[in-house]
Amino acid sequence: MPRPSRLTDEEIGAALKDLSDWTLKDGSIQKIFRFADFIAAWGFMSRVALIAQAMDHHPDWSNVYNTVQIKLSTHDASGVTRLDLDLARKIDGTL
Amino acid sequence: MPRPSRLTDEEIGAALKDLSDWTLKDGSIQKIFRFADFIAAWGFMSRVALIAQAMDHHPDWSNVYNTVQIKLSTHDASGVTRLDLDLARKIDGTL
Numbered sequence A, B: 001m002p003r004p005s006r007l008t009d010e011e012i013g014a015a016l017k018d019l020s021d022w023t024l025k026d027g028s029i030q031k032i033f034r035f036a037d038f039i040a041a042w043g044f045m046s047r048v049a050l051i052a053q054a055m056d057h058h059p060d061w062s063n064v065y066n067t068v069q070i071k072l073s074t075h076d077a078s079g080v081t082r083l084d085l086d087l088a089r090k091i092d093g094t095l
Helices: A009-016 A038-055 A082-093 B009-016 B038-055 B082-093
Strands: A023-025 A028-034 A060-064 A067-072 B023-025 B028-034 B060-064 B067-072
Touching: A009 A023, A028 A082, A038 A060, A038 A067, A038 A082, A038 B038, A067 A082, B009 B023, B028 B082, B038 B060, B038 B067, B038 B082, B067 B082
Parallel strands: none
Antiparallel strands: A023 A028, A028 A067, A060 A067, A060 B060, B023 B028, B028 B067, B060 B067
16 A cells, blocks of 8 residues: 655644644644553553554654653655544544 | 662763663763564563553653663652662663
């Protein structure tokens, strides 16, 4: 299956209206998630890891205790594609 | 148990001689780990998560596909403490 092509900022902006708190910055869509503690943050990350692996599309993400920052972009397309929006939707669906 | 106190750069430098590839930078000890793929990187992160939670001492870390960057410092001490060196040793022990 060919990788989806890079979306324009306008297309991304339109799609982000249907997503909560994701923003476009530096060529990726980004969101910061805060949880009660590390156990809750790690539980979330574990769910996202399984989803990402199943999609063969992985986040650029960081964690400090109860906070997880996720950045999504498609390396092959040098920008944001439909794949990133799909993953963002699935990530929000784990909450 | 009281948190350990902040170590001097000299003390940290001496301790890092016994650790492989950890460096002191911006008030934390840091190391980048590379694996075959995301599954291997995630397996490593899962081991570190359990160790960190058991120590109640958590890393500042990020992951992109097969790469994991870990930064260790002790928030309460505003710097690197013996706790960070202990965690670094245990992290290397999972490899």
